[in-house]
Amino acid sequence: MESATVTAPGGAPKRDGMSTKAKVFIGLGIYLAVAILLLLIFGNAGKNEEFKPQNEFKLEPWVSIHLAGIDLSINKAVLYLVLASLATIGTMVWIARRMQQKPNSRVQTAVEVAYDLTKNTITGGSLSGELARKWFPFIGALFFWIWFSNMLGFLPLPTNTEHHFTLFGLEIPSFAIYAATANIAIPLVLTLVVWLSYHVEGIRAKGFVPYFKSWLPPGLEEMSPVGKGAIFIIEVISHFVRLISLSVRLFANILAGHLLLLFMGGGLAVLLGIAALGALTFPLAFAFFIFEVGLVATLQAFIFSTLSAIYIGGATSATH
Amino acid sequence: MDLTALPLAEVTDEGVKGAGKAIALGVGAGLGSIGAGIGVGFIFGKEIESVARQPEMKSDLESIRWLGFALTEAVAFYTFIFGLIAFFLS
Numbered sequence: 418m419e420s421a422t423v424t425a426p427g428g429a430p431k432r433d434g435m436s437t438k439a440k441v442f443i444g445l446g447i448y449l450a451v452a453i454l455l456l457l458i459f460g461n462a463g464k465n466e467e468f469k470p471q472n473e474f475k476l477e478p479w480v481s482i483h484l485a486g487i488d489l490s491i492n493k494a495v496l497y498l499v500l501a502s503l504a505t506i507g508t509m510v511w512i513a514r515r516m517q518q519k520p521n522s523r524v525q526t527a528v529e530v531a532y533d534l535t536k537n538t539i540t541g542g543s544l545s546g547e548l549a550r551k552w553f554p555f556i557g558a559l560f561f562w563i564w565f566s567n568m569l570g571f572l573p574l575p576t577n578t579e580h581h582f583t584l585f586g587l588e589i590p591s592f593a594i595y596a597a598t599a600n601i602a603i604p605l606v607l608t609l610v611v612w613l614s615y616h617v618e619g620i621r622a623k624g625f626v627p628y629f630k631s632w633l634p635p636g637l638e639e640m641s642p643v644g645k646g647a648i649f650i651i652e653v654i655s656h657f658v659r660l661i662s663l664s665v666r667l668f669a670n671i672l673a674g675h676l677l678l679l680f681m682g683g684g685l686a687v688l689l690g691i692a693a694l695g696a697l698t699f700p701l702a703f704a705f706f707i708f709e710v711g712l713v714a715t716l717q718a719f720i721f722s723t724l725s726a727i728y729i730g731g732a733t734s735a736t737h
Numbered sequence: 738m739d740l741t742a743l744p745l746a747e748v749t750d751e752g753v754k755g756a757g758k759a760i761a762l763g764v765g766a767g768l769g770s771i772g773a774g775i776g777v778g779f780i781f782g783k784e785i786e787s788v789a790r791q792p793e794m795k796s797d798l799e800s801i802r803w804l805g806f807a808l809t810e811a812v813a814f815y816t817f818i819f820g821l822i823a824f825f826l827s
Binding site: 469470471538542665666669670672673676716717719720723 | 800803804806807808810811814815817818821825826
Protein backbone atom coordinates (compact mmCIF):
# COMPACT_ATOMS: atom_id res chain seq x y z
CA MET A 418 0.00 0.00 0.00
CA GLU A 419 1.99 2.97 1.30
CA SER A 420 5.14 0.91 1.62
CA ALA A 421 7.41 3.20 -0.37
CA THR A 422 6.41 6.44 1.34
CA VAL A 423 6.18 5.34 4.97
CA THR A 424 8.31 7.43 7.26
CA ALA A 425 9.45 6.55 10.75
CA PRO A 426 8.12 8.71 13.63
CA GLY A 427 11.41 10.61 13.63
CA GLY A 428 10.85 11.76 10.08
CA ALA A 429 13.66 9.79 8.44
CA PRO A 430 12.47 7.51 5.63
CA LYS A 431 12.73 3.80 6.28
CA ARG A 432 15.60 2.09 4.59
CA ASP A 433 13.93 -1.10 3.42
CA GLY A 434 10.58 0.53 2.80
CA MET A 435 8.60 -2.43 4.13
CA SER A 436 5.37 -1.95 6.03
CA THR A 437 5.14 -3.17 9.62
CA LYS A 438 2.54 -5.72 8.58
CA ALA A 439 4.90 -7.34 6.08
CA LYS A 440 7.69 -7.43 8.67
CA VAL A 441 5.45 -9.11 11.20
CA PHE A 442 4.36 -11.72 8.66
CA ILE A 443 7.93 -12.40 7.55
CA GLY A 444 9.00 -12.71 11.19
CA LEU A 445 6.22 -15.18 11.92
CA GLY A 446 7.10 -17.11 8.76
CA ILE A 447 10.76 -17.42 9.80
CA TYR A 448 9.67 -18.44 13.30
CA LEU A 449 7.45 -21.24 11.93
CA ALA A 450 10.06 -22.29 9.37
CA VAL A 451 12.71 -22.67 12.10
CA ALA A 452 10.31 -24.78 14.14
CA ILE A 453 9.44 -27.00 11.15
CA LEU A 454 13.15 -27.35 10.29
CA LEU A 455 13.92 -28.40 13.85
CA LEU A 456 11.05 -30.89 13.72
CA LEU A 457 12.53 -32.38 10.52
CA ILE A 458 16.04 -32.57 12.02
CA PHE A 459 15.24 -33.91 15.47
CA GLY A 460 11.95 -35.66 14.77
CA ASN A 461 9.53 -36.99 17.32
CA ALA A 462 11.12 -39.00 20.12
CA GLY A 463 7.74 -40.25 21.32
CA LYS A 464 5.97 -39.56 24.57
CA ASN A 465 8.33 -39.31 27.52
CA GLU A 466 7.00 -41.54 30.31
CA GLU A 467 9.75 -40.74 32.80
CA PHE A 468 9.17 -37.01 33.07
CA LYS A 469 6.50 -36.25 35.64
CA PRO A 470 5.67 -32.52 35.74
CA GLN A 471 3.77 -32.90 39.00
CA ASN A 472 7.03 -33.83 40.76
CA GLU A 473 8.18 -30.22 40.39
CA PHE A 474 5.65 -29.37 43.10
CA LYS A 475 6.15 -32.43 45.26
CA LEU A 476 7.37 -31.64 48.76
CA GLU A 477 10.19 -33.98 49.68
CA PRO A 478 10.95 -34.07 53.39
CA TRP A 479 14.53 -32.84 53.91
CA VAL A 480 14.51 -33.09 57.69
CA SER A 481 11.92 -35.57 58.85
CA ILE A 482 10.04 -34.48 61.97
CA HIS A 483 7.02 -36.38 63.18
CA LEU A 484 5.39 -35.21 66.38
CA ALA A 485 2.35 -37.05 67.76
CA GLY A 486 1.31 -38.26 64.33
CA ILE A 487 1.62 -34.83 62.72
CA ASP A 488 4.08 -34.46 59.85
CA LEU A 489 6.20 -31.39 60.61
CA SER A 490 9.01 -32.23 58.19
CA ILE A 491 11.12 -29.40 56.85
CA ASN A 492 10.76 -29.22 53.08
CA LYS A 493 10.93 -26.83 50.16
CA ALA A 494 7.82 -24.89 51.22
CA VAL A 495 9.27 -24.28 54.69
CA LEU A 496 12.46 -22.89 53.13
CA TYR A 497 10.43 -20.52 50.97
CA LEU A 498 8.32 -19.47 53.97
CA VAL A 499 11.44 -18.60 55.94
CA LEU A 500 13.02 -16.83 52.95
CA ALA A 501 9.91 -14.72 52.33
CA SER A 502 9.66 -13.77 55.99
CA LEU A 503 13.36 -12.89 56.19
CA ALA A 504 13.11 -10.81 53.00
CA THR A 505 10.07 -8.93 54.34
CA ILE A 506 11.51 -8.24 57.79
CA GLY A 507 15.01 -7.56 56.45
CA THR A 508 13.99 -5.05 53.79
CA MET A 509 11.60 -3.18 56.03
CA VAL A 510 13.97 -2.95 59.01
CA TRP A 511 16.89 -2.02 56.75
CA ILE A 512 14.88 0.76 55.13
CA ALA A 513 13.41 1.97 58.41
CA ARG A 514 16.91 2.32 59.93
CA ARG A 515 18.08 4.42 56.99
CA MET A 516 14.96 6.54 56.66
CA GLN A 517 15.62 10.15 55.80
CA GLN A 518 13.38 13.14 55.44
CA LYS A 519 14.35 13.48 51.83
CA PRO A 520 14.50 10.11 50.03
CA ASN A 521 18.13 9.58 49.12
CA SER A 522 17.88 6.13 47.58
CA ARG A 523 15.60 4.57 45.02
CA VAL A 524 14.81 1.71 47.39
CA GLN A 525 13.47 4.13 49.96
CA THR A 526 11.30 5.82 47.34
CA ALA A 527 9.96 2.45 46.17
CA VAL A 528 9.18 1.32 49.71
CA GLU A 529 7.50 4.66 50.42
CA VAL A 530 5.28 4.20 47.37
CA ALA A 531 4.37 0.67 48.50
CA TYR A 532 3.74 1.88 52.06
CA ASP A 533 1.50 4.62 50.75
CA LEU A 534 -0.39 2.06 48.65
CA THR A 535 -1.01 -0.22 51.63
CA LYS A 536 -1.91 2.64 53.98
CA ASN A 537 -4.07 4.88 51.86
CA THR A 538 -5.42 2.75 49.04
CA ILE A 539 -5.78 -0.71 50.58
CA THR A 540 -6.48 0.05 54.25
CA GLY A 541 -7.84 3.56 53.87
CA GLY A 542 -10.20 2.49 51.08
CA SER A 543 -12.25 0.19 53.31
CA LEU A 544 -11.49 1.12 56.92
CA SER A 545 -11.39 4.46 58.67
CA GLY A 546 -10.28 6.10 61.89
CA GLU A 547 -9.41 3.88 64.81
CA LEU A 548 -10.05 0.65 62.89
CA ALA A 549 -7.65 1.61 60.11
CA ARG A 550 -4.94 2.42 62.65
CA LYS A 551 -5.55 -0.89 64.38
CA TRP A 552 -5.60 -3.12 61.29
CA PHE A 553 -3.08 -1.36 59.05
CA PRO A 554 -0.05 -3.26 60.46
CA PHE A 555 -1.77 -6.57 59.76
CA ILE A 556 -2.96 -5.70 56.26
CA GLY A 557 0.33 -4.05 55.33
CA ALA A 558 2.29 -7.06 56.56
CA LEU A 559 -0.02 -9.35 54.56
CA PHE A 560 0.63 -7.33 51.41
CA PHE A 561 4.40 -7.22 51.81
CA TRP A 562 4.73 -10.86 52.83
CA ILE A 563 2.64 -12.15 49.91
CA TRP A 564 4.49 -9.83 47.53
CA PHE A 565 7.92 -11.06 48.66
CA SER A 566 6.75 -14.65 48.57
CA ASN A 567 5.37 -14.30 45.03
CA MET A 568 8.49 -12.54 43.80
CA LEU A 569 10.80 -15.13 45.36
CA GLY A 570 8.80 -17.68 43.41
CA PHE A 571 10.24 -16.34 40.16
CA LEU A 572 13.89 -16.58 41.19
CA PRO A 573 15.36 -19.96 40.29
CA LEU A 574 16.89 -21.39 43.46
CA PRO A 575 18.75 -24.70 43.88
CA THR A 576 15.90 -26.49 45.62
CA ASN A 577 15.04 -29.43 43.37
CA THR A 578 16.55 -32.29 45.36
CA GLU A 579 15.22 -34.88 42.92
CA HIS A 580 17.79 -33.96 40.25
CA HIS A 581 21.41 -32.92 40.71
CA PHE A 582 24.20 -31.43 38.67
CA THR A 583 27.89 -31.31 39.46
CA LEU A 584 29.87 -28.10 39.66
CA PHE A 585 33.58 -28.22 40.68
CA GLY A 586 33.04 -31.65 42.20
CA LEU A 587 30.12 -30.42 44.30
CA GLU A 588 26.71 -31.99 43.88
CA ILE A 589 24.20 -29.17 43.67
CA PRO A 590 20.43 -29.63 43.48
CA SER A 591 18.94 -28.45 40.19
CA PHE A 592 17.57 -24.94 40.00
CA ALA A 593 13.81 -24.80 40.24
CA ILE A 594 11.10 -22.27 40.87
CA TYR A 595 8.61 -22.68 43.69
CA ALA A 596 6.79 -20.30 45.96
CA ALA A 597 5.33 -20.63 49.43
CA THR A 598 2.07 -19.26 48.02
CA ALA A 599 2.00 -21.97 45.31
CA ASN A 600 1.04 -24.43 48.04
CA ILE A 601 -2.61 -24.42 49.12
CA ALA A 602 -1.70 -24.79 52.81
CA ILE A 603 -0.11 -21.37 53.18
CA PRO A 604 -2.80 -19.20 51.51
CA LEU A 605 -5.35 -21.23 53.47
CA VAL A 606 -3.70 -20.39 56.80
CA LEU A 607 -3.52 -16.69 55.85
CA THR A 608 -7.20 -16.84 54.86
CA LEU A 609 -8.17 -18.53 58.14
CA VAL A 610 -6.41 -15.78 60.10
CA VAL A 611 -8.26 -13.10 58.09
CA TRP A 612 -11.57 -14.96 58.33
CA LEU A 613 -11.41 -15.44 62.10
CA SER A 614 -10.21 -11.89 62.74
CA TYR A 615 -13.00 -10.23 60.78
CA HIS A 616 -15.63 -12.24 62.65
CA VAL A 617 -14.00 -11.41 66.00
CA GLU A 618 -13.76 -7.73 65.05
CA GLY A 619 -17.41 -7.73 63.94
CA ILE A 620 -18.59 -9.33 67.20
CA ARG A 621 -16.46 -6.87 69.16
CA ALA A 622 -17.95 -3.90 67.30
CA LYS A 623 -21.61 -4.92 67.38
CA GLY A 624 -22.07 -7.63 69.99
CA PHE A 625 -22.63 -11.34 69.44
CA VAL A 626 -26.27 -11.56 68.33
CA PRO A 627 -26.48 -8.17 66.55
CA TYR A 628 -23.41 -9.14 64.49
CA PHE A 629 -25.09 -12.26 63.12
CA LYS A 630 -28.32 -10.30 62.65
CA SER A 631 -26.39 -7.77 60.59
CA TRP A 632 -25.58 -10.48 58.04
CA LEU A 633 -29.14 -10.05 56.74
CA PRO A 634 -29.23 -7.34 54.10
CA PRO A 635 -31.36 -4.27 54.95
CA GLY A 636 -34.91 -3.99 53.62
CA LEU A 637 -36.20 -7.35 54.87
CA GLU A 638 -38.17 -6.02 57.85
CA GLU A 639 -41.52 -7.18 56.50
CA MET A 640 -40.39 -10.62 55.44
CA SER A 641 -41.65 -13.77 57.16
CA PRO A 642 -39.21 -15.58 59.50
CA VAL A 643 -38.99 -18.48 57.03
CA GLY A 644 -37.78 -16.18 54.26
CA LYS A 645 -35.35 -14.49 56.63
CA GLY A 646 -34.02 -17.90 57.66
CA ALA A 647 -33.48 -18.91 54.04
CA ILE A 648 -31.57 -15.71 53.32
CA PHE A 649 -29.55 -16.16 56.51
CA ILE A 650 -28.49 -19.64 55.34
CA ILE A 651 -27.37 -18.17 52.01
CA GLU A 652 -25.33 -15.56 53.89
CA VAL A 653 -23.73 -18.27 56.05
CA ILE A 654 -22.74 -20.15 52.89
CA SER A 655 -21.32 -16.98 51.36
CA HIS A 656 -19.13 -16.43 54.43
CA PHE A 657 -17.76 -19.97 54.15
CA VAL A 658 -17.21 -19.60 50.41
CA ARG A 659 -14.95 -16.63 51.19
CA LEU A 660 -12.57 -19.11 52.83
CA ILE A 661 -12.27 -21.02 49.56
CA SER A 662 -12.29 -18.10 47.15
CA LEU A 663 -9.68 -16.03 48.99
CA SER A 664 -7.21 -18.90 49.42
CA VAL A 665 -7.73 -20.65 46.08
CA ARG A 666 -7.44 -17.37 44.14
CA LEU A 667 -3.92 -16.72 45.41
CA PHE A 668 -2.85 -20.37 45.21
CA ALA A 669 -4.25 -21.00 41.73
CA ASN A 670 -2.78 -17.82 40.26
CA ILE A 671 0.73 -18.54 41.49
CA LEU A 672 0.60 -22.27 40.73
CA ALA A 673 -0.85 -21.68 37.25
CA GLY A 674 1.89 -19.15 36.55
CA HIS A 675 4.57 -21.62 37.59
CA LEU A 676 2.99 -24.44 35.58
CA LEU A 677 2.76 -22.26 32.48
CA LEU A 678 6.42 -21.31 32.85
CA LEU A 679 7.33 -24.97 33.35
CA PHE A 680 5.39 -26.16 30.31
CA MET A 681 6.28 -23.31 27.99
CA GLY A 682 9.92 -23.20 29.04
CA GLY A 683 10.56 -26.73 27.82
CA GLY A 684 8.35 -29.03 29.86
CA LEU A 685 5.90 -29.58 27.04
CA ALA A 686 8.67 -30.40 24.56
CA VAL A 687 10.21 -32.91 26.97
CA LEU A 688 6.85 -34.45 27.85
CA LEU A 689 5.80 -34.99 24.25
CA GLY A 690 9.33 -35.71 23.00
CA ILE A 691 9.09 -33.10 20.22
CA ALA A 692 12.18 -30.89 20.47
CA ALA A 693 10.88 -28.45 17.84
CA LEU A 694 7.96 -27.56 20.10
CA GLY A 695 10.45 -26.02 22.51
CA ALA A 696 11.48 -23.44 19.93
CA LEU A 697 7.83 -22.47 19.48
CA THR A 698 6.91 -22.28 23.16
CA PHE A 699 10.05 -20.66 24.58
CA PRO A 700 9.16 -17.08 23.49
CA LEU A 701 5.77 -17.64 25.15
CA ALA A 702 7.59 -18.54 28.36
CA PHE A 703 9.30 -15.14 28.22
CA ALA A 704 5.98 -13.40 27.71
CA PHE A 705 4.38 -15.27 30.60
CA PHE A 706 7.37 -14.54 32.83
CA ILE A 707 7.01 -10.80 32.22
CA PHE A 708 3.24 -11.03 32.77
CA GLU A 709 3.69 -12.95 36.02
CA VAL A 710 6.48 -10.80 37.47
CA GLY A 711 5.14 -7.49 36.24
CA LEU A 712 1.46 -7.93 36.98
CA VAL A 713 0.23 -11.10 38.68
CA ALA A 714 2.69 -11.20 41.61
CA THR A 715 1.85 -7.66 42.73
CA LEU A 716 -1.81 -7.86 41.80
CA GLN A 717 -2.42 -10.99 43.88
CA ALA A 718 -0.76 -9.43 46.94
CA PHE A 719 -2.90 -6.33 46.36
CA ILE A 720 -6.11 -8.29 45.92
CA PHE A 721 -5.58 -10.46 48.99
CA SER A 722 -4.92 -7.51 51.30
CA THR A 723 -7.69 -5.38 49.73
CA LEU A 724 -10.26 -8.14 50.20
CA SER A 725 -9.08 -8.65 53.80
CA ALA A 726 -9.63 -4.94 54.44
CA ILE A 727 -13.04 -5.08 52.73
CA TYR A 728 -14.09 -8.06 54.85
CA ILE A 729 -13.03 -6.38 58.09
CA GLY A 730 -14.73 -3.15 57.00
CA GLY A 731 -17.90 -5.03 56.03
CA ALA A 732 -18.08 -6.85 59.35
CA THR A 733 -17.79 -3.65 61.39
CA SER A 734 -19.76 -1.13 59.35
CA ALA A 735 -23.19 -0.16 60.64
CA THR A 736 -25.07 -0.95 57.44
CA HIS A 737 -24.39 -4.22 55.81
CA MET B 738 -21.35 -54.28 6.04
CA ASP B 739 -18.55 -55.89 7.98
CA LEU B 740 -17.55 -53.41 10.66
CA THR B 741 -14.66 -55.50 11.93
CA ALA B 742 -12.79 -54.85 8.71
CA LEU B 743 -12.61 -51.10 9.42
CA PRO B 744 -9.15 -49.88 10.57
CA LEU B 745 -10.37 -48.80 14.01
CA ALA B 746 -7.85 -48.31 16.75
CA GLU B 747 -8.10 -50.83 19.50
CA VAL B 748 -10.23 -49.40 22.30
CA THR B 749 -8.73 -49.97 25.72
CA ASP B 750 -9.81 -48.75 29.12
CA GLU B 751 -6.55 -46.84 29.51
CA GLY B 752 -7.02 -45.16 26.15
CA VAL B 753 -10.57 -44.07 26.92
CA LYS B 754 -9.47 -42.76 30.31
CA GLY B 755 -6.60 -40.80 28.80
CA ALA B 756 -8.83 -39.35 26.11
CA GLY B 757 -11.36 -38.30 28.73
CA LYS B 758 -8.68 -36.55 30.76
CA ALA B 759 -7.33 -34.75 27.70
CA ILE B 760 -10.84 -33.60 26.76
CA ALA B 761 -11.45 -32.45 30.34
CA LEU B 762 -8.29 -30.33 30.30
CA GLY B 763 -8.86 -28.90 26.84
CA VAL B 764 -12.56 -28.13 27.13
CA GLY B 765 -12.39 -27.02 30.75
CA ALA B 766 -9.46 -24.64 30.38
CA GLY B 767 -10.69 -23.41 27.00
CA LEU B 768 -14.23 -22.60 28.11
CA GLY B 769 -12.95 -21.08 31.34
CA SER B 770 -10.67 -18.77 29.39
CA ILE B 771 -13.58 -17.65 27.20
CA GLY B 772 -15.55 -16.60 30.25
CA ALA B 773 -12.65 -14.79 31.88
CA GLY B 774 -11.73 -13.14 28.57
CA ILE B 775 -15.22 -11.72 28.16
CA GLY B 776 -15.21 -10.56 31.76
CA VAL B 777 -11.83 -8.83 31.59
CA GLY B 778 -12.79 -7.14 28.33
CA PHE B 779 -16.01 -5.92 29.91
CA ILE B 780 -14.20 -4.45 32.92
CA PHE B 781 -11.65 -2.53 30.86
CA GLY B 782 -14.28 -1.41 28.36
CA LYS B 783 -16.53 -0.06 31.10
CA GLU B 784 -13.59 1.65 32.75
CA ILE B 785 -12.63 3.40 29.52
CA GLU B 786 -16.25 4.48 29.13
CA SER B 787 -16.37 5.84 32.67
CA VAL B 788 -13.09 7.73 32.33
CA ALA B 789 -14.24 9.19 29.03
CA ARG B 790 -17.38 10.47 30.75
CA GLN B 791 -15.77 11.68 33.94
CA PRO B 792 -12.00 12.04 33.59
CA GLU B 793 -11.72 13.43 37.13
CA MET B 794 -12.70 9.98 38.49
CA LYS B 795 -9.68 8.30 36.91
CA SER B 796 -7.66 7.79 40.09
CA ASP B 797 -10.67 6.47 42.01
CA LEU B 798 -11.49 3.98 39.29
CA GLU B 799 -7.95 2.64 39.05
CA SER B 800 -8.00 0.49 42.18
CA ILE B 801 -11.53 -0.75 41.43
CA ARG B 802 -10.37 -1.72 37.93
CA TRP B 803 -7.49 -3.83 39.24
CA LEU B 804 -9.75 -5.40 41.85
CA GLY B 805 -12.24 -6.39 39.16
CA PHE B 806 -9.51 -7.54 36.80
CA ALA B 807 -7.88 -9.81 39.38
CA LEU B 808 -11.20 -11.27 40.54
CA THR B 809 -12.22 -12.09 36.97
CA GLU B 810 -8.87 -13.28 35.70
CA ALA B 811 -8.61 -15.75 38.57
CA VAL B 812 -11.50 -17.72 36.99
CA ALA B 813 -9.32 -18.65 34.01
CA PHE B 814 -6.64 -19.95 36.36
CA TYR B 815 -9.16 -21.98 38.40
CA THR B 816 -10.22 -23.92 35.33
CA PHE B 817 -6.62 -24.33 34.17
CA ILE B 818 -5.46 -25.65 37.55
CA PHE B 819 -8.39 -28.03 37.98
CA GLY B 820 -7.93 -29.25 34.41
CA LEU B 821 -4.27 -29.99 35.10
CA ILE B 822 -5.15 -31.70 38.38
CA ALA B 823 -7.61 -33.88 36.47
CA PHE B 824 -4.98 -34.62 33.85
CA PHE B 825 -1.92 -35.34 35.95
CA LEU B 826 -3.05 -36.25 39.45
CA SER B 827 -6.04 -38.53 38.92
